[in-house]
Amino acid sequence: MQKRTAAAMVAAVVAMWAVGWTLGSSAGAENPGAAPVVPRITDPPEAPVPTTGTGRDPLTPTETARARELALAGLTHARPDGPTDVTGAAGPEVLTVRRADGDGTVRRAEVLAYDYRGDKLVKVAVDLTAGRVTGTFAATGMQPPATPREVATAVDLLWRHDLGNLMRERFRQATGVAPATTGELEPGAQTYTGEPCAVHRCVLLLLHRPGEPYVDLTDLIVDLSAGTVVRLP
Known part of the structure; x- marks a missing residue:
């Protein structure tokens, strides 16, 4: 009799523990205010960049x-x-x-x-x-695209040249406001191989302010070799 009573008490405790576990595990679903259990996810470590490529791999x-x-x-x-x-x-x-x-x-x-x-x-x-x-x-006579440093040099040459005043006036006419510094301009350029730059390295500047149209500067050639600006007739 005592053995059966003890066994019954153990069974009751186990049952209560099981019910408590079930309620505890579902509390987050029944209680909207409870913080959800989010599994921890870590980013995989970045693979080291190899120092030397193989085969047809691009240069590292x-x-x-x-x-x-x-x-x-x-x-x-x-x-x-x-x-x-x-x-x-x-x-x-x-x-x-x-x-x-x-x-x-x-x-x-x-x-x-x-x-x-x-x-x-x-x-x-x-x-x-x-x-x-x-x-x-x-x-000679081969002119690949200009580097960012060449473009920046061309912008500076035009800005400081007498023809820089013409460039700023065209900005004022096109946009209403002349640029105060070169930092306002978003520069671009393409190489120019026509006269008088058949031999020298020259570029046509493509300038605008972000969100504004480009200003026509196609008659102003920056001669990087000579360090000057030429206006085409």
Whole structure:
């Protein structure tokens, strides 16, 4: 009799515990004010960027920097009267660095740069696997797109030139307000190869303020090689 009573009491306690667990687990659903249980989710860790690519992979940031370094070292120290960049400093203006085709076992790159002293486009072939320059080629009359630094230099040249007053007046006529600083302008440019810039590196500026139309400046040519601005007839 005592064994049956003890067993009954144990069963009752277990039943009450089970009911309490059920009520507790559903309290959030029955009580709108209760904070929902949200599973913790963590972002997967970012994979490290490899220093060296393989096969036809694009150049990694490390490879790009290395190719640029090797190309500039070879060009800048070649001679005292070597190439200069758009600011007049030693070393050419690097335009782009891209992967060059190879046999898959050697990582190669091509560095395109512009020599403002000689007004020519320079291509430097780099063997990234061996860490050396394998060839340098130059040509005139070739004008790839301008770099952001070249565009910024062109905007500054126009702003400080006498023709900058004409540019500001056209903004006033088109938008009602002339720009007070170059910082108001959103710059863009395209290279220009017509006369009088058949040899020099020149650009046509595409300027506007955010949210406003572009202002026609197609008759104003910025000659980056000569550091001046020319108005077409």
